[in-house]
Each structure stands twice: as C-alpha cells, then as structure tokens.
Amino acid sequence: MITASTALVHHVCSVPFSRSIRFCSFTVTCSGKVPLSSSSVTRASHVDPRVLLGMSESELQQLAVDLGQQNYRGKQLHHLLYQRKVKEIQDFSQLPLAFRNDLEGAGWRVGRSPTYRTVTAADGTVKLLLKLQDNRLIETVGIPVGDEKGSMRLTACVSSQVGCPLRCSFCATGKGGYSRNLQRHEIVEQVLAIEETFQHRVTNVVFMGMGEPMLNLKAVLEAHRCLNKDVQIGQRMITISTVGVPNTVKRLAAYKLQSTLAFSLHAPTQKLRETIVPSAKSYPLDAIMRDCKDYFLETSRRVSFEYALLAGVNDKLEHALELAELLHKWGRGYHVNLIPFNPIEGSDYQRPHKKAVQAFAAALESRKINVSIRQTRGMDASAACGQLRNEFQKSPLLTNSDSEKPQPDVQVAC
Numbered sequence: 107m108i109t110a111s112t113a114l115v116h117h118v119c120s121v122p123f124s125r126s127i128r129f130c131s132f133t134v135t136c137s138g139k140v141p142l143s144s145s146s147v148t149r150a151s152h153v154d155p156r157v158l159l160g161m162s163e164s165e166l167q168q169l170a171v172d173l174g175q176q177n178y179r180g181k182q183l184h185h186l187l188y189q190r191k192v193k194e195i196q197d198f199s200q201l202p203l204a205f206r207n208d209l210e211g212a213g214w215r216v217g218r219s220p221t222y223r224t225v226t227a228a229d230g231t232v233k234l235l236l237k238l239q240d241n242r243l244i245e246t247v248g249i250p251v252g253d254e255k256g257s258m259r260l261t262a263c264v265s266s267q268v269g270c271p272l273r274c275s276f277c278a279t280g281k282g283g284y285s286r287n288l289q290r291h292e293i294v295e296q297v298l299a300i301e302e303t304f305q306h307r308v309t310n311v312v313f314m315g316m317g318e319p320m321l322n323l324k325a326v327l328e329a330h331r332c333l334n335k336d337v338q339i340g341q342r343m344i345t346i347s348t349v350g351v352p353n354t355v356k357r358l359a360a361y362k363l364q365s366t367l368a369f370s371l372h373a374p375t376q377k378l379r380e381t382i383v384p385s386a387k388s389y390p391l392d393a394i395m396r397d398c399k400d401y402f403l404e405t406s407r408r409v410s411f412e413y414a415l416l417a418g419v420n421d422k423l424e425h426a427l428e429l430a431e432l433l434h435k436w437g438r439g440y441h442v443n444l445i446p447f448n449p450i451e452g453s454d455y456q457r458p459h460k461k462a463v464q465a466f467a468a469a470l471e472s473r474k475i476n477v478s479i480r481q482t483r484g485m486d487a488s489a490a491c492g493q494l495r496n497e498f499q500k501s502p503l504l505t506n507s508d509s510e511k512p513q514p515d516v517q518v519a520c
C-alpha cells in the first residue's frame with residue numbers, strides 16, 4: 107500500500123544535539139528531556155487574525171455584513187477562496203472594488219504564501235517549499251498515485267510546525283530545530299498549493315510533514331475543519347499523525363473525528379523507544395496503548411501504528427514478536443504500517459535490507475496483525491522529512507532572510 111512518502115518518515119528521528127536550544131517559551135536539552143506541553147508551544151505561535159483563508163462560510167458572511175455588505179458577498183468570498191483559489195483580494199473581480207478596498211483597508215489578506223522552491227522526483231512526487239510571511243520556510247509534499255482505472259489519488263503531506271522540537275533520532279526536521287507553530291491558514295494553504303501544482307484535487311491529507319501536530323492541536327483541528335467543510339476533503343481521507351504528546355490523544359478522541367490517528371511507535375518496548383524517540387521518556391508505552399485503545403473505542407477508527415524500520419536497531423524478528431505481543435495485549439483496532447528508513451545525511455541509521463522488511467512483516471502477519479509496507483516515494487527529492495527545508499534555511503529560528511529570492515524549480519532524475 108502506498109500511503110505517504112517516506113519523505114514523511116515522520117516521527118522517526120533522534121540525532122542528539124550537543125547543545126541546548128532555547129526557543130520562545132521552553133527549552134530542549136540534549137538530555138532528551140523535552141517538556142511536552144501543547145499549551146506552551148501553542149503560546150509560542152504568533153496569531154494573525156485578519157486572514158481570510160481558514161474562515162468558514164458563516165464567518166465570511168458575518169465579515170461581509172460587518173463591512174456593510176449583504177450576506178451573499180460572504181458566500182462569494184468563500185467561493186473565491188476555496189473553489190477559485192484566488193490569492194489576492196484585488197483579484198476578487200466579482201466583488202465590488204469598494205468592498206475589496208474596504209477589506210484591504212481593514213488589514214485583511216487572503217493568506218497564501220509564494221512557492222520558494224519546487225522539486226519534482228522521477229516518480230512524480232513533488233515537494234514544495236513555501237515562504238511564509240515572516241520568511242520562514244515550510245515543506246509540503248504532493249504524492250500522486252494512479253489506479254488501474256486511470257484516475258489519480260493525490261495525497262498532500264502537510265506540515266504543522268516550522269521545524270519540530272521533538273528531535274526524533276532519524277528525522278531531518280528534528281535536526282533542523284524548531285521555530286513556531288503554523289497558523290490554520292498556513293496548514294490549509296499547503297493543500298491548495300499542491301492542488302495548484304498538480305492542477306488536480308487533493309484526495310487525501312496526512313499530517314506527517316514537519317512538526318508534531320499534537321503540539322499545535324488547536325490550529326490542526328481548525329485546519330481539519332476547513333479542509334473537510336470548505337475544501338471538501340472527506341474526514342476519512344485525513345490522517346493525523348503523532349509521535350506522542352501526553353494527554354492529547356484523549357483530547358483528539360473527544361472530537362470524534364472520522365479521521366485516522368497514525369501513532370509513530372517505532373519500537374515494541376519502552377526502553378528501545380526511548381533511544382529512538384527522546385520524547386518517549388514523558389509518555390510511557392502503556393499509557394500510549396491505553397490512549398490509542400480509547401481513541402478506537404471513541405471513534406471506531408482503527409489506529410495505524412507507524413513503525414520506521416532501522417537496520418539492526420528495531421528490525422529484528424524478536425522486535426516483530428514483541429510488537430505482536432504488545433498489540434494483542436491491547437486488543438483489536440490496530441494496523442501496522444512499516445516504513446523502511448529513508449537515509450538522511452548525517453544519520454547513523456541505515457535502511458534495512460528488503461528481506462529483513464519482508465521477514466518482519468511476515469512475522470506480524472503470522473500472528474494475525476494487519477500490516478502493510480509503505481512504498482518509498484520521492485527519495486530523490488530530498489524527501490526525508492525536513493531535508494529540503496534544511497538545505498535552504500539552516501536555522502528556522504532566524505527571520506532575517508528577506509534577501510532570499512525564489513529559487514528555480516528543479517527536476518530530479520533517478
């Protein structure tokens with residue numbers, strides 16, 4: 107099964123930093139102790155309320171009325187934003203000039219960002235770097251998959267933060283540091299940018315790009331609402347991924363979304379998991395499994411456990427057997443997604459041999475565990491999570507990149 111790109115070997119990282127990094131309201135230390143508080147990170151994001159993208163139809167209608175227009179002008183705004191995907195207020199040519207001027211005069215903007223760089227892999231996967239209003243760069247990936255009937259499934263893998271504070275040991279994003287949370291429109295616009303690039307509707311969205319979605323849950327849920335109701339992507343076509351932040355899976359389950367939770371497990375034991383995912387120290391495996399079970403019971407949606415296979419680290423037969431035992435202990439409603447590691451520069455980890463991957467999958471299947479192996483997509487497009495962004499913006503903490511100009515698009519041949 108092809109799901110997201112291994113670009114999105116989201117939640118598989120852990121390169122130890124030799125220094126402490128302080129950002130906004132909290133500190134990450136090289137000890138592997140990451141203060142996991144979604145609220146502390148949420149406070150770190152700046153809020154820009156006068157952005158149209160992300161607003162619902164009723165909110166847009168209210169805005170129109172507030173600016174002295176009739177209700178239906180709000181509906182027109184909705185159509186222009188989400189159907190026509192117009193990027194500038196002055197290009198809303200169906201609207202009276204006076205209304206456009208009033209919107210701009212009151213400080214409103216659409217909220218679309220320019221594409222700074224486009225990289226196309228030989229398999230058709232496209233990675234975009236978007237340059238945000240504060241000059242920070244984020245990655246988003248479009249993954250096209252054709253079916254036998256000739257139609258195309260287009261998956262957008264979206265980022266939820268600029269960088270990531272969690273530093274999973276195998277992840278390029280984690281190596282690049284953390285800057286801030288994304289706002290809801292900065293998540294939604296990634297999907298629209300992928301649609302524009304492919305001239306095709308996005309059919310699936312996975313929150314598996316840069317960042318830990320559960321550390322930005324408010325904006326992620328707002329973007330989820332917008333993608334579902336305004337951009338018209340079915341809830342079942344949306345997957346929210348996490349490496350695990352205490353108390354957030356319960357919060358997510360309470361919304362009873364019909365979306366898949368993809369939990370990045372990567373190890374069958376607490377001890378091994380802590381060596382791969384530093385933040386695991388704050389969230390014991392038993393608590394994770396209990397929360398995932400509750401998620402299934404609350405939503406009836408099967409939880410997908412993501413498992414990045416790292417050669418010689420967590421890909422042995424004994425690990426598969428331990429994983430099967432763990433899942434059986436916690437009942438039904440699970441699926442395991444195996445992700446052969448996508449090597450990144452500077453990482454000590456290796457990609458496992460194909461035979462090891464198949465043996466791991468076979469061991470799980472023999473114990474009646476649902477399993478699939480994620481196909482590698484876009485490996486030639488700096489595909490590992492955060493890799494492309496890191497090439498162009500070494501420190502996401504810096505903002506003085508005004509001089510950076512859009513870069514030429516590139517095609518990457520295998």
Ligand code: SF4
Nearest residue numbers: 117118270274277280
């Ligand atoms: S983006 Fe963050 S949570 Fe996801 S793998 Fe990378 S470091 Fe871990």
